Amino acid sequence: MTDSTRKTSLTGIKPTGDPHLGNLIGAIRPGLRLAESYDALYFIADYHALTTIRDAAEIRNYTRSVASAWIAAGLDPERITIYRQSDVPETFELAWVLSCVTAKGLMNRAHAYKAARDRNLEAGDADLDAGVNMGLFNYPVLMAADILIMDTDVVPVGRDQAQHVEYAADIAGSFNHAFGETVRVPSSVIPSEETGRTLPGIDGRKMSKSYGNTIPLLAPEKQLKKLVRRIATDSTAVEEPKDPDSSAVFQLLEQFASPEVTADARKRLEAGGTGWGDLKNELFEVLNPQLEPIRERYAELMAPGSDLDEILAAGAVQARARAHTVLTRVREATGIG
Ligand code: ADP
Numbered sequence: 001m002t003d004s005t006r007k008t009s010l011t012g013i014k015p016t017g018d019p020h021l022g023n024l025i026g027a028i029r030p031g032l033r034l035a036e037s038y039d040a041l042y043f044i045a046d047y048h049a050l051t052t053i054r055d056a057a058e059i060r061n062y063t064r065s066v067a068s069a070w071i072a073a074g075l076d077p078e079r080i081t082i083y084r085q086s087d088v089p090e091t092f093e094l095a096w097v098l099s100c101v102t103a104k105g106l107m108n109r110a111h112a113y114k115a116a117r118d119r120n121l122e123a124g125d126a127d128l129d130a131g132v133n134m135g136l137f138n139y140p141v142l143m144a145a146d147i148l149i150m151d152t153d154v155v156p157v158g159r160d161q162a163q164h165v166e167y168a169a170d171i172a173g174s175f176n177h178a179f180g181e182t183v184r185v186p187s188s189v190i191p192s193e194e195t196g197r198t199l200p201g202i203d204g205r206k207m208s209k210s211y212g213n214t215i216p217l218l219a220p221e222k223q224l225k226k227l228v229r230r231i232a233t234d235s236t237a238v239e240e241p242k243d244p245d246s247s248a249v250f251q252l253l254e255q256f257a258s259p260e261v262t263a264d265a266r267k268r269l270e271a272g273g274t275g276w277g278d279l280k281n282e283l284f285e286v287l288n289p290q291l292e293p294i295r296e297r298y299a300e301l302m303a304p305g306s307d308l309d310e311i312l313a314a315g316a317v318q319a320r321a322r323a324h325t326v327l328t329r330v331r332e333a334t335g336i337g
């Protein structure tokens with residue numbers, strides 16, 4: 001709910017894949033915790049997904065899926081406004097205005113665009129812009145519009161998105177310089193840095209959909225058990241002492257179990273006598289009861305005729321009301337309309 005005495009926190013979630021435990025630990029849980037002290041707006045960045053996805057059913061499905069996953073994981077729509085980016089058309093009008101005060105050179109230096117050019121360079125492609133659409137190039141401007149249209153104070157993001165938030169602040173500064181103080185200048189917070197480290201995947205590298213090593217948040221019980229069993233371990237024998245901190249199984253346990261359970265497991269591993277198989281069973285027993293209610297609520301929300309559509313429609317009404325206020329100021333300042 002909008003509370004004018006509190007600062008505003010806003011973040012966007014791209015609907016490009018099924019959420020995994022890394023997202024839960026690094027984005028969802030810290031995002032929900034942060035929302036306790038802010039007026040929070042979280043949205044599904046469906047138009048951002050259009051820079052890469054070319055399948056209507058896929059975008060539609062991931063949009064519902066990501067919204068359902070956040071709600072199932074504890075986002076209370078009574079306290080946090082959740083909406084679809086595409087339901088706030090004011091964003092796209094502001095994006096045009098912002099593009100007119102944004103230096104092209106700033107976009108040339110954006111990470112995602114530079115990475116695409118580097119890939120072409122490595123592949124020996126003479127056209128460094130091959131495969132780059134204008135949506136990808138303009139992505140940081142649209143993201144700035146998402147942020148500025150809601151008078152955002154702070155943006156919780158992963159480290160990889162911090163540059164985009166700095167861009168949003170730069171662009172806000174350029175606008176205010178040209179037209180007078182009109183838009184609020186945001187700053188980023190990287191919540192996962194305060195709350196935990198990077199969660200490893202089943203091969204021990206960072207859990208990421210691009211590595212194909214994830215444990216999906218919504219994996220059914222049987223699949224969850226199978227994936228936990230597959231987590232890579234070294235070949236230390238059961239009776240040998242083990243280093244808990246170099247084990248992906250232990251690092252996962254640490255994020256989900258109580259401090260007492262974690263401390264006890266640490267002691268037993270260091271003493272020897274506990275095998276990786278035992279620890280995997282413990283991890284499953286800790287994970288499954290935490291994920292079961294999330295799976296159930298998610299299935300309810302994804303069912304046709306659930307209250308998901310009403311939740312998103314209500315979020316859109318609240319978000320548009322805010323956006324309208326900001327856009328009115330911007331139109332006034334620029335002399336449009
Ligand atoms: P992926 O690497 O699977 O593509 P994203 O880049 O979509 O994940 O990440 C979305 C959010 O989840 C970001 O805020 C990111 O910091 C967080 N996140 C992703 N993977 C992890 C992980 N393994 N540990 C902690 N946080 C993660």
Ligand code: TRP
Pocket residue numbers: 010011012013014045048142143146147155156157161164
């Ligand atoms: N670019 C972000 C990502 O890829 C998603 C996003 C879009 C976003 N608009 C935003 C995040 C505004 C924070 C604020 O994860």
